[in-house]
Amino acid sequence: MSNLQANKISKIFKDNKAFIAFLTAGDPSLDKTEEFILAIEKAGADLVEIGIPFSDPIAEGLVIQEANERALSVGTTTDKIFMMVKRVRQKTAIPLVFLTYINPIFVYGIDRFFKACQESGINGIIIPDLPFEEKGEVLDVAKTYGVDVITLIAPTSKDRIQTLAKEATGFIYLVSSMGVTGVRSEIKTDLKTMIDDIRQVSETPIAVGFGISDPDQAKAIAKISDGVIVGSAIVKIISEHGDNASDSLYNYVKSMKEAIS
Amino acid sequence: MSKGKYGVHGGQYIPETLMNAIIELEAAYEHYKNDQDFQDELTELLNEYAGRPSRLYYAKKMTKDLGGAKIYLKREDLNHTGSHKINNVLGQALLAKKMGKTRLIAETGAGQHGVATATAAALMGFECEIFMGKEDTDRQALNVFRMELLGARVHVVTAGTMTLKDAVNETMREWTKRVEDTHYVLGSVMGPHPFPEMVRDFQSVISKEARQQILEKEGKLPSAVIACVGGGSNAMGAFYNFIADKEVKLIGCEAAGKGVDTALTAATIAKGSLGIFHGMKSYFCQDEFGQIAPVYSISAGLDYPGIGPEHANLHDTKRAEYVAITDDEAVNAFEYLSKTEGIIPAIESAHAIAYAMVLAPKMKKDEIIIVNVSGRGDKDVAAIARYKGENIYE
Ligand SMILES: Cc1ncc(COP(=O)(O)O)c(C=O)c1O
Numbered sequence: 001m002s003n004l005q006a007n008k009i010s011k012i013f014k015d016n017k018a019f020i021a022f023l024t025a026g027d028p029s030l031d032k033t034e035e036f037i038l039a040i041e042k043a044g045a046d047l048v049e050i051g052i053p054f055s056d057p058i059a060e061g062l063v064i065q066e067a068n069e070r071a072l073s074v075g076t077t078t079d080k081i082f083m084m085v086k087r088v089r090q091k092t093a094i095p096l097v098f099l100t101y102i103n104p105i106f107v108y109g110i111d112r113f114f115k116a117c118q119e120s121g122i123n124g125i126i127i128p129d130l131p132f133e134e135k136g137e138v139l140d141v142a143k144t145y146g147v148d149v150i151t152l153i154a155p156t157s158k159d160r161i162q163t164l165a166k167e168a169t170g171f172i173y174l175v176s177s178m179g180v181t182g183v184r185s186e187i188k189t190d191l192k193t194m195i196d197d198i199r200q201v202s203e204t205p206i207a208v209g210f211g212i213s214d215p216d217q218a219k220a221i222a223k224i225s226d227g228v229i230v231g232s233a234i235v236k237i238i239s240e241h242g243d244n245a246s247d248s249l250y251n252y253v254k255s256m257k258e259a260i261s
Numbered sequence: 262m263s264k265g266k267y268g269v270h271g272g273q274y275i276p277e278t279l280m281n282a283i284i285e286l287e288a289a290y291e292h293y294k295n296d297q298d299f300q301d302e303l304t305e306l307l308n309e310y311a312g313r314p315s316r317l318y319y320a321k322k323m324t325k326d327l328g329g330a331k332i333y334l335k336r337e338d339l340n341h342t343g344s345h346k347i348n349n350v351l352g353q354a355l356l357a358k359k360m361g362k363t364r365l366i367a368e369t370g371a372g373q374h375g376v377a378t379a380t381a382a383a384l385m386g387f388e389c390e391i392f393m394g395k396e397d398t399d400r401q402a403l404n405v406f407r408m409e410l411l412g413a414r415v416h417v418v419t420a421g422t423m424t425l426k427d428a429v430n431e432t433m434r435e436w437t438k439r440v441e442d443t444h445y446v447l448g449s450v451m452g453p454h455p456f457p458e459m460v461r462d463f464q465s466v467i468s469k470e471a472r473q474q475i476l477e478k479e480g481k482l483p484s485a486v487i488a489c490v491g492g493g494s495n496a497m498g499a500f501y502n503f504i505a506d507k508e509v510k511l512i513g514c515e516a517a518g519k520g521v522d523t524a525l526t527a528a529t530i531a532k533g534s535l536g537i538f539h540g541m542k543s544y545f546c547q548d549e550f551g552q553i554a555p556v557y558s559i560s561a562g563l564d565y566p567g568i569g570p571e572h573a574n575l576h577d578t579k580r581a582e583y584v585a586i587t588d589d590e591a592v593n594a595f596e597y598l599s600k601t602e603g604i605i606p607a608i609e610s611a612h613a614i615a616y617a618m619v620l621a622p623k624m625k626k627d628e629i630i631i632v633n634v635s636g637r638g639d640k641d642v643a644a645i646a647r648y649k650g651e652n653i654y655e
Pocket of ligand 1: 370609610
């Protein structure tokens with residue numbers, strides 16, 4: 001069976017508030033990751049971010065750090081993740097985006113990595129430790145293989161916002177809060193002002209992530225943006241339910257998608 | 262545009278959340294490094310508070326015993342707080358003060374950088390939080406107490422390998438949480454630009470003094486300068502003003518741990534490959550998928566899977582040479598210097614002493630070696646006793 005043609009990232013934001021779900025590949029196993037991605041899609045998610053685990057994920061809070069450790073401890077590797085993505089691609093056209101650190105990409109070989117992304121049907125990549133100033137490291141190669149390098153904009157970006165936004169493709173990942181990933185009870189950043197700043201220079205869809213976990217938060221954020229990204233809350237469900245997380249993931253994602261629709 | 266390059270190494274590979282802080286730091290450093298008042302104030306602190314210049318001591322008994330090159334010891338162990346780390350910390354703390362920061366955070370391995378940071382914080386009135394791996398708070402318990410005594414809060418890091426690498430991870434995470442009022446005092450010539458350059462500049466006082474001192478004492482330059490390398494700050498400081506003197510060999514001593522052919526090693530140049538981690542492109546101990554390797558050394562300060570980018574370039578261009586020293590060799594040198602010269606070196610510095618013991622006998626008597634004694638060994642006495650099977654309490 002051949003790969004399905006992946007839908008374009010931009011398509012998911014057309015007349016729709018997007019729900020973007022993150023999970024760590026290989027937590028608790030790659031077979032389960034495949035099953036979870038399909039459950040999440042069935043529940044209404046519009047895009048799935050797949051974390052390639054890294055030994056030292058400096059942008060992650062404890063919940064996702066532990067998922068990285070679990071995934072690596074069962075022997076998850078970049079090669080095996082590409083094979084898993086290929087299997088998923090035979091079953092769904094949902095856009096898939098990798099999230100990983102620059103070292104696993106660099107050491108794998110930048111050309112080899114992005115070629116494999118194209119072959120397995122990955123649409124984009126988020127690299128938390130590759131700021132604007134260093135994105136030349138991967139940008140041309142990623143473009144050649146049709147992979148969007150997603151731009152992150154943070155509460156501290158301030159005078160950098162428009163420079164960053166101008167070159168953004170796929171979607172813009174607006175980081176809601178200071179610090180690392182993890183569930184937060186309150187998001188204090190003035191997102192509206194940041195979004196207005198971005199809108200002056202870019203039409204690229206804006207999805208907000210970091211700290212979002214419950215339907216009310218998601219609903220409020222979806223009102224001012226094009227979508228919400230949820231990571232730690234999903235990874236937490238997987239850590240609690242392990243192999244049997246599919247039903248809980250389905251119910252959770254369904255409730256979140258309904259809240260923002 | 263990528264900044265802070267040393268050949269292919271260096272750069273600024275950090276989360277967007279930290280970029281403005283790094284840009285602000287770079288601008289402040291560029292300004293103050295050429296500001297005479299700042300430099301005068303720093304020199305005053307280094308001299309009156311930290312006790313500089315440090316002595317260049319002729320190790321007569323050691324020279325005679327080894328029977329080759331003349332050995333001089335650059336006594337960074339005599340600095341206030343007991344190591345070279347204070348040189349960098351006073352520079353960064355003064356800069357942070359000028360930038361209006363009120364809080365210092367830092368990683369520490371052996372605890373020496375943490376103690377120096379806690380000291381500067383006490384002196385200059387900063388809030389201070391130190392991150393240290395659990396493995397290291399166990400083996401360097403004395404320094405934990407020193408930091409607390411100085412008013413710092415010590416966070417025990419239980420993630421990953423619970424050593425220096427993980428302490429750096431955690432300090433970076435902390436910085437992304439609170440960056441407005443906080444300066445991250447990075448402890449070595451590593452991390453994103455401008456840290457490798459700034460820390461090297463602050464440490465280069467070591468070779469500035471040593472070069473002048475040896476010319477005064479001997480009327481000529483040394484044949485070799487030897488220093489231990491964790492991230493590489495004492496070595497960069499000891500090498501820097503000799504780089505242009507092509508006839509001076511620069512030798513960095515990495516921690517081989519149980520041996521470079523075992524998994525229990527931290528010898529980055531011997532075992533590492535090119536990667537991008539902790540803000541910089543450089544050499545790292547890692548696997549084929551770019552997962553950073555768990556490293557090991559008896560020395561908490563050298564127990565790090567990477568090396569500063571300027572060292573990586575000095576290696577590439579062959580201007581410096583890097584050798585690996587085992588735990589056993591370092592412990593032997595630790596005891597040797599104690600017994601021979603009455604100087605108890607830090608176990609980190611003992612790696613440099615160990616190589617001088619190998620090299621000196623092969624050299625001519627009119628040749629000179631300068632060994633940088635980066636710190637004193639009081640902090641290590643209990644751990645060395647345990648290593649030798651004696652159970653003493655700290
Ligand atoms: C006495 C001493 N020497 C050397 C080091 C290693 O650091 P660097 O390579 O940056 O000099 C340390 C670090 O803790 C130390 O305490």
